[in-house]
Amino acid sequence: MQQDGHDDKAVVGNTHLHAPNLDDRKTIWSRWPWGVTALAVIVAGWAGVYLLWNGIVFLFTL
Incomplete structure (x- = not known):
């Protein structure tokens, strides 16, 4: 639980509710x-x- 009272593990369903972090977007490029x-x-x-x-x-030397 965070200081503001929200629990990070409260969302069990769709985990793609927000844009991926920079670490999630690591590709070969x-x-x-x-x-x-x-x-x-x-x-x-x-x-x-x-x-x-x-x-x-x-x-030119020919």
Whole structure:
């Protein structure tokens, strides 16, 4: 029983009467390491620019 007199266990039927807590909404996306994903995108972008630049330089040296 809480201080205001309401008992948390009084509702036995439907337990989804309110929005779920943050802990109840834990999914793979909320635990995904987005910083690592951002670094991977940056590295892939730099690799693409590097390969594109080498291709352009190669074409100009023909």
